[in-house]
Amino acid sequence: MYTTMDLSEILLYLDLIKRKGEVPTIDELNMMVYHMDNYDQVKAFYNKIKEHEFQPPFGFYIKTLIHFIEDYEGCISLKNKILRTQTNRRRPFNNLFTHQILLCKSEEEALSILQEARDYGIHLDDKLWVAKFDSLEEIKKKQKEWKGEMEKSEAYYNFSSIYEKFGTMKSNYFKSLPQEHLKKMIVEPQSQERGIVTRQTNTFTRNIYIKEYAKKIAQGICQLCDKKAPFLDKQGNPFLEVHHINYLSKGGKDEIDNVVALCPNCHRRIHMLEDEEDLKKISKNFSYLS
Ligand SMILES: [Zn+2]
Ligand SMILES: [Zn+2]
Structure with missing residues (x-):
């Protein structure tokens, strides 16, 4: 693997x-x-x-x-x-x-x-x-x-075992982190979380928190087709992929207003078709949720 x-x-x-x-x-x-x-x-x-x-x-x-x-x-x-x-x-x-x-x-x-x-x-x-x-x-x-x-x-x-260990730790961590708290960690440049100072001064650290936030607010439901994630990952979390509405490559920002969680099918669909109705839906969905 x-x-x-x-x-x-x-x-x-x-x-x-x-x-x-x-x-x-x-x-x-x-x-x-x-x-x-x-x-x-x-x-x-x-x-x-x-x-x-x-x-x-x-x-x-x-x-x-x-x-x-x-x-x-x-x-x-x-x-x-x-x-x-x-x-x-x-x-x-x-x-x-x-x-x-x-x-x-x-x-x-x-x-x-x-x-x-x-x-x-x-x-x-x-x-x-x-x-x-x-x-x-x-x-x-x-x-x-x-x-x-x-x-x-x-x-x-042995890397896959390191990766698996991290997967479990990450999953437990984000499960235990309330949505509002997670949002605060992204929005505030520095935040203290149970003894860990997470310096968000550079973009390196933001990425993963933003992704997890998008998944958290989706609550296991694809934000395009409104269906449940097709399967659970090894840690038992619904498998959704995080998509940037305005592509990062086209200058879109890595911010919570610019990400949605999608099922793998819909993620493919968005990229293949770039259908206007779809785009409207994920954007509208998002502003409604945040
Ligand atoms: Zn979907
Ligand atoms: Zn994408």
Whole structure:
């Protein structure tokens, strides 16, 4: 079974683990990072880890983070951050120096990075920088290699069990959350929910709450055909899909007024036909419900 998690799900998962008083395992963290697409997402991920004071091994941070850095300045700022916070135990950052060399623009820069590495007792291949042709391409290649390695790991094979665990936690969480409370969490930029501070300052975290809100107000009924959801999911919730009335791709907003819960059939129908009567119905339905 193919399963995947988007960033908003991953951030919620970390919230829920914290809420249970547990700590994510390294395998879980690894799989979460595996699902990231870019540096901004990884940063949001690390901020959440910091917020909850989870303490994965230091090496894990460097190893995972550098795969997503695609610019020279990013390398330097990460390095400075590490130096600031890890003054007592300057772990070797072979990977980071290598990464930085791949991204630098001149031989002169490369040589000074090599020297800096030597000062830390790290001896890298002097010809490293000469081997690069298009650094960004090289980085992308390394990213791919890394993801390939991850796909061979045990954690990758166990991912569906991680996903299932999250499914259960998520389901219980949203079941226990009253509709009004959920709405408040979306509308208010910051809200406190039983000890969890959910910072909604970026769009990453909003998505999942908006989806769940749309499902909650639908109460298991498709908002186009008015029929019950065709089946229940593994957690026993009616299966409905969330649709954006004005497509996000066409500038529609990820807001509660722009989403409806539909049965899979009607969801297909809306996209295939874009029928005016249908659109009127889901829009009207929505303003009536909210
Ligand atoms: Zn329907
Ligand atoms: Zn849709």
